[in-house]
Amino acid sequence: MKEKWYNEAAANEPVAISTRIRLARNLKDAAFPRLLDSIQKREVAEKVLDGFKTAFAERVDEFDIIDMGKLKEEAAYSLVERRLVSQEFAAAGEGGFLILSKDHSVSIMLNEEDHVRIQVLASGLQLENAYTMANQIDDMLNARLEFAYDARLGYLTECPTNLGTGLRASVMLHLPAMLASGSVGRLAETVSRLGFTVRGAYGEGSEVRGGFFQISNQITLGISETNAIDNLSTVVKQIIATEEDERKRLIVQPEVQDRMWRSLGVLRTARLLSGDETVELASNLRLGMACGVFKGEKIDPSAPGKLIALTGPATLTVQSGRKLSAHERDTLRAQTVRSIMNDK
Amino acid sequence: MKEKWYNEAAANEPVAISTRIRLARNLKDAAFPRLLDSIQKREVAEKVLDGFKTAFAERVDEFDIIDMGKLKEEAAYSLVERRLVSQEFAAAGEGGFLILSKDHSVSIMLNEEDHVRIQVLASGLQLENAYTMANQIDDMLNARLEFAYDARLGYLTECPTNLGTGLRASVMLHLPAMLASGSVGRLAETVSRLGFTVRGAYGEGSEVRGGFFQISNQITLGISETNAIDNLSTVVKQIIATEEDERKRLIVQPEVQDRMWRSLGVLRTARLLSGDETVELASNLRLGMACGVFKGEKIDPSAPGKLIALTGPATLTVQSGRKLSAHERDTLRAQTVRSIMNDK
Numbered sequence: 001m002k003e004k005w006y007n008e009a010a011a012n013e014p015v016a017i018s019t020r021i022r023l024a025r026n027l028k029d030a031a032f033p034r035l036l037d038s039i040q041k042r043e044v045a046e047k048v049l050d051g052f053k054t055a056f057a058e059r060v061d062e063f064d065i066i067d068m069g070k071l072k073e074e075a076a077y078s079l080v081e082r083r084l085v086s087q088e089f090a091a092a093g094e095g096g097f098l099i100l101s102k103d104h105s106v107s108i109m110l111n112e113e114d115h116v117r118i119q120v121l122a123s124g125l126q127l128e129n130a131y132t133m134a135n136q137i138d139d140m141l142n143a144r145l146e147f148a149y150d151a152r153l154g155y156l157t158e159c160p161t162n163l164g165t166g167l168r169a170s171v172m173l174h175l176p177a178m179l180a181s182g183s184v185g186r187l188a189e190t191v192s193r194l195g196f197t198v199r200g201a202y203g204e205g206s207e208v209r210g211g212f213f214q215i216s217n218q219i220t221l222g223i224s225e226t227n228a229i230d231n232l233s234t235v236v237k238q239i240i241a242t243e244e245d246e247r248k249r250l251i252v253q254p255e256v257q258d259r260m261w262r263s264l265g266v267l268r269t270a271r272l273l274s275g276d277e278t279v280e281l282a283s284n285l286r287l288g289m290a291c292g293v294f295k296g297e298k299i300d301p302s303a304p305g306k307l308i309a310l311t312g313p314a315t316l317t318v319q320s321g322r323k324l325s326a327h328e329r330d331t332l333r334a335q336t337v338r339s340i341m342n343d344k
Numbered sequence: 345m346k347e348k349w350y351n352e353a354a355a356n357e358p359v360a361i362s363t364r365i366r367l368a369r370n371l372k373d374a375a376f377p378r379l380l381d382s383i384q385k386r387e388v389a390e391k392v393l394d395g396f397k398t399a400f401a402e403r404v405d406e407f408d409i410i411d412m413g414k415l416k417e418e419a420a421y422s423l424v425e426r427r428l429v430s431q432e433f434a435a436a437g438e439g440g441f442l443i444l445s446k447d448h449s450v451s452i453m454l455n456e457e458d459h460v461r462i463q464v465l466a467s468g469l470q471l472e473n474a475y476t477m478a479n480q481i482d483d484m485l486n487a488r489l490e491f492a493y494d495a496r497l498g499y500l501t502e503c504p505t506n507l508g509t510g511l512r513a514s515v516m517l518h519l520p521a522m523l524a525s526g527s528v529g530r531l532a533e534t535v536s537r538l539g540f541t542v543r544g545a546y547g548e549g550s551e552v553r554g555g556f557f558q559i560s561n562q563i564t565l566g567i568s569e570t571n572a573i574d575n576l577s578t579v580v581k582q583i584i585a586t587e588e589d590e591r592k593r594l595i596v597q598p599e600v601q602d603r604m605w606r607s608l609g610v611l612r613t614a615r616l617l618s619g620d621e622t623v624e625l626a627s628n629l630r631l632g633m634a635c636g637v638f639k640g641e642k643i644d645p646s647a648p649g650k651l652i653a654l655t656g657p658a659t660l661t662v663q664s665g666r667k668l669s670a671h672e673r674d675t676l677r678a679q680t681v682r683s684i685m686n687d688k
Contacts, residue, residue, distance in 0.1 A: 254675065258615040265609030271602040331598065 004309075005105040005123055014290035015240045016125035017172040017212070017305070020083075021134040024157045024166035025116040028146040032158040033095075033111040038069070041095025045110045051144035052099060052108070063106070068096035074317040081312025083121070085109055106137065113158045114166075116141065123305075125236060127169055127229045135225075154221070164221035169229050171236050172201060176211035176287050177246035178239075184213065187242075191235055195219040202279045202308075209276055210283030215239070251291045260288030264297065267307070268341045272327075273334040275313065281337075282307035299341070306340045348653075349449040349467055358634035359584045360469035361516040361556070361649070364427075365478040368501045368510035369460040372490040376502040377439075377455040382413070385439025389454045395488035396443060396452070407450070412440035418661040425656025427465070429453055450481065457502045458510075460485065467649075469580060471513055471573045479569075498565070508565035513573050515580050516545060520555035520631050521590035522583075528557065531586075535579055539563040546623045546652075553620055554627030559583070595635045604632030608641065611651070612685045616671075617678040619657065625681075626651035643685070650684045 026032065030044050053060055068076060068089065076090040084104060089096055089112040099108035109117040118141075120134040141147075148156040154164035162168070178184045188198045198215045200208035215236060217228045250256055263284035273281075286304035288294050300306075309315075311333045317324055320332055370376065374388050397404055412420060412433065420434040428448060433440055433456040443452035453461040462485075464478040485491075492500040498508035506512070522528045532542045542559045544552035559580060561572045594600055607628035617625075630648035632638050644650070653659075655677045661668055664676055 254616055254671070258678070261613040261615050262610050265611075265613030266606050267609075269605040269609030271605050272598055327598065334602070 005103050005121060013124040015174055015243050016236065017123070017174055019122045019124065019126045019130045020168075020170045020172075021120045021127070021130040022168040022170075023118040023134050023138050024114040024155065024162045024168075025118065025138065025141070026114050026148045026156060026158070027116075028148045030115065033113065033115060034158060036095070036111070038094040041111045044115050045095065045097040048110050048116055048141070048145060049097065049099075051141055055140040055144045062101055062103075064098075064100050064102065066098040066100060068092065068098060069094035072318075074314040077314030078312065078318045081315050082309050084119075086112060088112065106133070108137070114162070116145075116147075125171060125233070125240075127171070127233050127236075131167075131169065131225065131229050161218070162220055165223065165225050165228060167220055167225050167228055168216055169232050170214050170216035171232065173213050173215060173236070173239060173243070174211060174283065174286055174290075175213050175239070175243050176283055177250040178243050179208065179211035180250055181246050183242065183246065184208075184211075187239065191215060194231070194235060196232065196235055202276075209279040212279070212283065247287070247291060251287075251293065257293060260284050260291075260293045264288065264294060264299070267337055270334045270337070272330045273311075273337055274330055275311065275333070278307060278311050278333060278337060303340050307337060310340065311336055349447050349465060357468040359518055359587050360580065361467070361518055363466045363468065363470045363474045364512075364514045364516075365462075365464045365471070365474040366512040366514075367462040367478050367482050368458040368499065368506045368512075369462065369482065369485070370492045370500060370502070371459050372492045374459065377457065377459060378502060380439070380455070382438040385455045388459050389439065389441045392454050392460055392485070392489060393441065393443075395485055399484040399488050406445055406447075408442075408444050408446065410442040410444060412436065412442060413438035416662075418658045421658030422656065422662045425659050426653050428463075430456060432456065450477070452481070458506070460489075460491075469515060469577070469584070471515070471577050471580075475511075475513065475569065475573050505562070506564055509567065509569050509572060511564055511569050511572055512560055513576050514558050514560035515576065517557050517559060517580070517583060517587070518555060518627065518630055518634075519557050519583070519587050520627055521594040522587050523552065523555035524594055525590050527586065527590065528552075528555075531583065535559060538575070538579060540576065540579055546620075553623040556623070556627065591631070591635060595631070595637065601637060604628050604635075604637045608632065608638060608643070611681055614678045614681070616674040617655075617681055618674055619655065619677070622651060622655050622677060622681060647684050651681060654684065655680055 027044060027047065030036070030040075033041060033044070036044065049065065056063070076085075079085045079098070080087050080090045082104070084100060084107045085098060086109070089109050092111070095111050097110040099110070100106070105121050107119040107121065109119070118134050118137050120130045120137070122130045150156055155166040157163050157166055175184055178187065191198055195218050196215055197218055198213050201212035201214050202209040215232070217232050219228065263281045267281050267285060282304045285299070285307070289299060289301070289304065313329055316329050316332050316336065319336070324332065371388060371391065374380070374384075377385060377388070380388065393409065400407070420429075423429045423442070424431050424434045426448070428444060428451045429442060430453070433453050436455070439455050441454040443454070444450070449465050451463040451465065453463070462478050462481050464474045464481070466474045494500055499510040501507050501510055519528055522531065528542075535542055539562050540559055541562055542557050545556035545558050546553040559576070561576050563572065607625045611625050611629060626648045629643070629651070633643060633645070633648065657673055660673050660676050660680065663680070668676065
């Protein structure tokens with residue numbers, strides 16, 4: 001089986017965790033999904049799937065095609081937990097289809113808010129590469145399907161915030177030092193004035209867990225894709241530099257070193273782990289590894305990523321093959337965590 | 345170097361940690377130490393030391409003779425932390441002498457509250473053995489020295505609570521399950537009616553740390569040594585049975601198992617450890633080991649005992665050879681703990 005992109009240990013960067021490019025497209029001769037019943041959605045999906053299969057004829061075995069209407073609830077939410085589909089798409093069911101590459105680096109949602117949402121995911125900061133790949137997929141589909149496009153506005157989308165390029169580029173960053181120092185608050189203000197948004201990836205508001213943040217472009221109209229990506233790239237690199245600078249001051253504190261080490265100890269031994277604690281521990285592990293704290297310890301370089309990707313409640317339910325009580329889930333989560341930590 | 349008695353791994357029992365027998369004796373023709381100046385104390389000590397050296401002529405190299413007046417404060421308190429001398433004796437200084445066997449199983453304090461306090465320490469529940477040894481030492485000294493003895497009252501001591509046998513027998517017990525269930529409270533009431541006292545070994549009152557308790561006889565007058573020891577032995581065995589019974593209910597709880605395992609993880613990794621936390625962690629480790637929780641893990645069987653014996657503030661100061669800040673001490677304690685945990 002092909003390794004998932006997020007398990008590629010070597011690609012881990014200290015601050016930038018992953019990159020996502022999304023392009024929103026709609027067929028010219030069909031109403032937006034919101035206005036379609038499930039039979040009409042199925043017709044749209046079949047049209048896109050036909051186009052996809054012709055366009056990707058030589059690579060079709062690299063992909064799974066998933067009928068969301070036939071997927072069990074926990075399997076659908078497991079896709080959300082691994083950030084492969086949106087919450088809304090998982091909930092929509094009937095008429096939704098997912099084209100998912102076996103390495104999970106390409107995820108194309110059919111009949112989400114728009115007819116076609118092409119997503120490309122990559123580890124670290126790879127905006128240009130991911131955009132190039134998304135663009136290729138877009139071109140290949142475009143050769144078989146006619147997308148709704150206006151010469152003045154650009155690509156037409158259900159929601160006006162996507163109008164134009166239909167592009168959303170986002171980068172997941174690990175900012176524990178900026179969270180600890182409080183500079184994350186100022187960051188959110190600054191970047192929003194530049195047309196970007198920052199939000200915590202786990203937990204909300206003051207409850208942000210582990211210092212994981214996602215930064216994305218907001219502007220899609222009156223800007224080229226390349227400009228949007230260049231701007232985001234510039235801002236992200238500045239944030240990375242700030243975080244790395246603040247880490248130097250953070251990591252020399254004995255209390256912080258102690259926290260990193262204890263997190264390693266708990267990850268290796270705990271028998272019960274909540275989702276929130278696992279995110280915190282994974283954050284401490286990632287920070288400790290990035291800062292060279294764990295001298296002499298063998299730790300799978302992809303462990304921090306796996307700790308989060310493989311321990312969501314729905315993912316654990318799928319793994320166990322049955323409904324779990326909260327307590328059983330915490331037990332299975334701890335077991336999964338230990339097997340990740342001992343997989344040296 | 346001869347191994348200290350408390351490092352003898354094999355002797356560890358699940359509940360009974362250690363036994364102590366103490367005999368209080370005074371020379372017939374001298375006032376109690378409280379009434380002596382340091383020169384007079386020295387005269388008493390020299391008399392006893394002469395008697396000891398003659399009596400133990402063939403085994404004299406098994407002992408160290410320590411002039412407490414010449415001992416640095418932290419070295420004296422390190423003896424208290426390892427329960428080899430009393431707090432009062434460590435503080436008294438000038439005129440106090442300690443005869444300490446190299447394996448730390450025999451500790452004879454000269455000019456504590458009484459002229460001679462013979463102490464014998466042993467791992468687990470060994471009241472009879474320890475009493476036999478204390479009695480032998482007493483007989484050997486008695487052959488060379490004349491102890492104050494009244495045919496009706498028995499041995500004369502400074503404090504009336506020791507009058508008669510001069511015997512205090514005590515057993516250190518690990519009662520985490522009875523502490524958790526609250527039955528320790530009832531225990532204290534019951535045993536006090538039988539003439540015994542129970543007190544927490546670390547921390548006071550509701551702050552008792554780790555469930556370590558010491559139970560001792562109170563009655564020394566109108567009772568034979570053998571009876572006092574038999575009574576204590578009976579009570580201790582009952583407490584041990586209760587604790588073992590309550591452990592069966594405690595240890596099946598997943599939260600408790602989780603706590604044992606996390607304690608193991610933290611002991612192996614922490615970079616800062618307070619004294620209180622170390623006692624708690626050592627307690628969890630001991631309980632987990634006694635209940636067979638840590639399957640597949642290599643842990644030095646004497647680790648729980650060493651974790652407490654070697655991490656007191658004065659003991660760490662002696663180890664480092666200089667005054668330590670609280671922070672330095674927590675760092676050195678964590679380092680000492682890790683070396684104990686990795687000493688497989």
